[in-house]
Structures are given as structure tokens and as C-alpha cells.
Amino acid sequence: MTFTDAPAFIHPLRIYWEDTDAGGVVFYANYLKFFERARTEWLRSLGFQQERMRTEGGAMFVVADTRVRYLSPARLDDLIEVSVRVVESGRASLRLVQEARRGGQALAEGEIRIGCVDTGTFKPRRIPNDILDAIA
């Protein structure tokens, strides 16, 4: 299934000292963390908690592929918004487009592929049906 015009979920977050580096701006690798936080809150907004999924369901999402373009630097105290939009969903993996913005300005944009695995073996497994249903 492919989603072209799905509305994006938005997660706001603040930039703290821990997020910056000696260049005076946000350390680029941290955008992967920001994207992850937004995906976690998006799943929570759909009724899913990953800790329960991991400990009770024996399943967890793992990140398979990330592509990020860093467009403009963010700084300490900035309030930014991170979006989540599913662009493709299969039985064992999802492809998402995410963006970090501050007001009208794009800071970073990413394309993230996540898969579902068994927590013990790390072997791919079907994404739980209730999650697939909630996304569709």
C-alpha cells in the first residue's frame, strides 16, 4: 500500500545543551533521535507502546535504512516540530518521510525504513495486525 497524501503527525520538541556541539548548533546525528521521538509519539497517538510490545509481544521495530539531508542549523532553545508520514507499508516494514522544521524553515528531512523483528532472534516478523490496521 502506498500513501501519498496522508496527513503528517507532528511532534514538537525543544533543543537543549545536550543536543548541540562545538559548532554552536545541533549535532546532525541527533536528528535521527528527534525523528525517533516523533515516531514513538506517533505510535503512542495510535495507541501503541513499544515497551509493552517489546516485553509482552516479543516484537520490536528496528531501523533498517535512514537517509537524512541537513538543510539549516538549529540552535539551543529553539522549539522545533518533527513530522511523521508513512509513505509505504508492507507486512514487515514501513517507509516514512520525516521533517524537522522551525517555524516556516526546514531544518532536516529524512526518509526512514523500519522493520519489525523478534526481540530474541532479531529475525524479521510481521508487524502486529492492530498496528497495520491503525496505520492504514
Next chain:
Amino acid sequence: MTFTDAPAFIHPLRIYWEDTDAGGVVFYANYLKFFERARTEWLRSLGFQQERMRTEGGAMFVVADTRVRYLSPARLDDLIEVSVRVVESGRASLRLVQEARRGGQALAEGEIRIGCVDTGTFKPRRIPNDILDAIA
């Protein structure tokens, strides 16, 4: 000046994958980050932004001493509350007591001493008067 019964500022935050380690719980060093986020929001609640203070005022707070006791593990998806209470304020440094709690349970408690320095030389300087006034 010593504050014994000052009410605490409270900052809530969520635990994400980035905060955990292979033990399955929050990596202890991250409580220093959580305490820092709470102090930043506490300063913001008083009207102060550290990025402006750094770039326009040429001053920044640095952490001089941290003591943290780790009492109970937090986990992915937990919503925790971090408190800030000033227990001593001098002209160039503050001593704060901070606590991380999940519901009624104490997760970590810290005693943090921060000082004010010149951004160029890192030499100690007076905490800006308006901040001292706001705290008192």
C-alpha cells in the same frame, strides 16, 4: 542566601529508545541530561534563555559539581517528572537539588552546583542581576 522550603519547579519528560541501554533501562548518565533540561525550562519559566545569554550577554552557566544517587530504574515509554529547587545562591554560583520521579516513586536524586562564566575565557563572573533577582 539559603532556601529551605522553596517550591520546586517541575518538568515532565518522556523516556525514548535513545535514553535506554542494553540493561533494558535508562542509562544512568542520562539523568544529568534530564536534570539539565529541567533547569533550562526552569530558567525559561523565569524569562531567561541561555542561547541569548550566551550570544548577547557573553555569559553562560557551567556545571561545577554533580552528585547523583540512582534509586530505581526507569524504562522506555515512562513519563517522568524532574524537579528543580534552588537551595543556595551566591553571586557567581547556585546549588540546586533535583529529583526524577515516576508517579510516587523516586528514580534519581541529585545535587548540582552551577557557576556563571565568561563565554570566551571561561573565567567566573557574576550571575546576571535579573536572574538573581528572579530566583530570590
Next chain:
Amino acid sequence: MTFTDAPAFIHPLRIYWEDTDAGGVVFYANYLKFFERARTEWLRSLGFQQERMRTEGGAMFVVADTRVRYLSPARLDDLIEVSVRVVESGRASLRLVQEARRGGQALAEGEIRIGCVDTGTFKPRRIPNDILDAIA
């Protein structure tokens, strides 16, 4: 200029608690840190230190684009090797291919584009000639 068969620079590093997450393996975002460490050591091996470049030369490298595929999980105590290979160099940016391996097994592979900017304005500028000469 395009480099197809340039030998790779190799940087070994150890996995610590801080690198892992509750899945029991290395948190994927950290591979960007590992790739960065390897690039820093590669520049050092060519005679360049980024702190001097930043404070004395007023220039710094920034990461413009990262693409990473996560192939196999690494764990606490693993000793891994991270490679750096320049695949394209222009006057203001470089494209590098990097890989993280443990013994014969590929853990993650990345394609990273970095640019050179002025430390004050973040405007693109030419990569210092001595660095370009050393890479060529």
C-alpha cells in the same frame, strides 16, 4: 575528481554501554557518531585537526547528507572497524563511503556528504587547499 579504488582508512573502536539501547544492541543513530570518529581520525592521519581549523582557520566541516543502511546488530564489548573512503571531492564538499564491520561481517554502511563552511556565518567556503592536496 572521482576516486574509485582509493584504499580505505580504518579506525577500530569498542562498543560501550553508552552505545547500546534497550533492544540489547547498538542504537542505530550511533553509527553516525562512529563514522564521524573515523573521519576525524582519517583527517588527523593526514595532519589536520578540526579544532585548530575551527578556531584558527575559521572553517569547519559540516555534514550535509547521510545515508546509512543497518545490516547486522553490534553488541556491548564488540570491537568493530570503521572505514573511510573518499569517493568524490569538489572544492567545497566531499562524498565518502564508510562501513562498520566486525571481523568479516558488515554491520552498517553509509554514504556521507560533508561540506566546508565559515564558522561564523555557516556559508559554504572552499575546503582548505592543503586538505584537498592531501586527499588527492
Next chain:
Amino acid sequence: MTFTDAPAFIHPLRIYWEDTDAGGVVFYANYLKFFERARTEWLRSLGFQQERMRTEGGAMFVVADTRVRYLSPARLDDLIEVSVRVVESGRASLRLVQEARRGGQALAEGEIRIGCVDTGTFKPRRIPNDILDAIA
């Protein structure tokens, strides 16, 4: 048992971009990571690997208490040395003194208490005998 003059184990490490913050120096919370890396290498030097201890022995060390004084800032590209010295060892916990230095200069000094717990229940348990024997 109390050790007063035990020789210190020394672990050297390099400061990378990921370790710094917008103040231009190492983010203070990262000294806890540096101390942890040094303790991990110290255990390894005695023949112990924590991943094996965790997955095969069902035991892991957890940090119970940290006290750190931050004395002088470190910067990108600095090569620092982190020491480990056991100052007290009980059946279920150890107290260590650790220091980060750059050449002759002390950067940070810490006092860390670690305990041993069961990986499933997080209940305190005896430190494995072979580790206690190796330390004594």
C-alpha cells in the same frame, strides 16, 4: 576491604564532535561516559567482559551513586587519560575513584559506587567471586 594506594588503571581516549556542546567544550555529562569506558576496559584488562557476564551469568553492574567535580574544560581533538582506582570493595558493591586528565592537568574527578544486580529482577547480588578475587 579498603585500598588506599592501589595503582590506577589508565584508559586514554580522544574527544570528538559528539562529546562537545555549544559552549565549545566537552559537555560535562559525558565524563560519566568516559569514566564508564575506563571501568569497562579495566574489567577487560582483568579478563572480564560485561556482555558475557550479562547474557551468560545473568548479572550486571549498575551505577548506584556518582559524584563528579568538573575542574577544567576539554576540547575537540584533545587526548585525555581516564584513571580507575578501587577504593573500597564489598560483596555486592565497589567504590571507585576516577580522574580525567590532559597531560598534567586534571579535568574532572569522580567518585563512583557500582553494585551488582540480577539482570532480570534488578535485585542486588554478590559480585562474582572471580571478579572479587581479581580486584583484591
